[in-house]
Amino acid sequence: MSKLCLIGIGNPGAKYDGTRHNIGKEWLLKLAASKNIQFSLKDKLEAAIASSDEDNILWVIPNNFVNNTGSSIQKIIRYSNLNNEDLIIFHDDLDLNPGEIKIKSGGGHGGHNGLNDIFKKIGTKDFFRVRIGIGHPGKENDVTGWVLGKHSQEDKNLIEKSYERFESVFELLCNKEFSEAQLKLHTK
Numbered sequence: 001m002s003k004l005c006l007i008g009i010g011n012p013g014a015k016y017d018g019t020r021h022n023i024g025k026e027w028l029l030k031l032a033a034s035k036n037i038q039f040s041l042k043d044k045l046e047a048a049i050a051s052s053d054e055d056n057i058l059w060v061i062p063n064n065f066v067n068n069t070g071s072s073i074q075k076i077i078r079y080s081n082l083n084n085e086d087l088i089i090f091h092d093d094l095d096l097n098p099g100e101i102k103i104k105s106g107g108g109h110g111g112h113n114g115l116n117d118i119f120k121k122i123g124t125k126d127f128f129r130v131r132i133g134i135g136h137p138g139k140e141n142d143v144t145g146w147v148l149g150k151h152s153q154e155d156k157n158l159i160e161k162s163y164e165r166f167e168s169v170f171e172l173l174c175n176k177e178f179s180e181a182q183l184k185l186h187t188k
Contacts, residue, residue: 004174005058005082006031008090009069009114011148020134021066021147024090027132027163031170032059045079046072057174058082066114070121077122087127088173091115092147096133099158101166103173103182104129128178130166132159 008028016022032039032050037059039048050059058080062072077084091114096102105128115129135155137146151159165185172181 003056003082003086004176005060005076005080005087006090007060007062007073007076007087009062009066011065012063016148018150019148020092020151023092023132023134023159024130025061027130027166028059028061028090030163031167034167045075047076049076053174067117069114070117070119073118074121084122084126085128088130089115089118089127090130090132092134093131094134094136094143094147096131096135097158098133098135098151098155099162100133101162101185102131103169103178103185104131105178128173130173132162 006028008025010016010022010025011019017026035052037050037052039050039059039061041048041063045060046062046064048061048063051057052059058076060072060076062069064072073087073089076082077087091112093102093112106126107129118127134147134151137143169181169185172178172184
């Protein structure tokens with residue numbers, strides 16, 4: 001039985017590849033590729049899943065749209081018998097600048113419709129999050145176009161550097177050494 005579940009959220013379909021909203025999904029896929037982890041589609045779970053570390057870690061890429069991510073996560077919890085505290089959700093964050101990353105437990109959804117849907121469907125906020133900064137467009141009316149848009153080259157460079165920093169704490173997360181991972185990642 002799995003002890004940890006890594007979930008990367010993003011929209012399905014090639015037209016959303018490289019968009020700001022898909023950064024959580026893309027980071028998890030990149031981590032999986034670096035470890036030779038192969039996903040298989042599970043229609044009943046509305047997700048592609050894989051496992052590693054002698055089945056102790058479940059890797060999940062929901063195949064529904066970000067705003068409906070909670071449905072897949074609800075099914076994953078039932079399927080795996082994991083508690084919400086065993087989930088680590090990778091997602092984009094408007095409140096962090098490109099290149100900033102934060103590991104957080106609990107808290108509100110901050111206007112993120114995917115997180116809001118997850119809160120509604122699993123009934124708690126006690127999961128961990130890898131918040132990946134994408135910056136804010138400046139005006140509330142521009143948010144939808146912003147999250148569905150692609151990164152500038154400058155932002156891509158900042159995000160790549162932050163991914164490299166995150167890689168250095170990934171094993172700590174996999175070992176549930178959350179405080180140590182936060183300290184290392186958040187200290188400059």
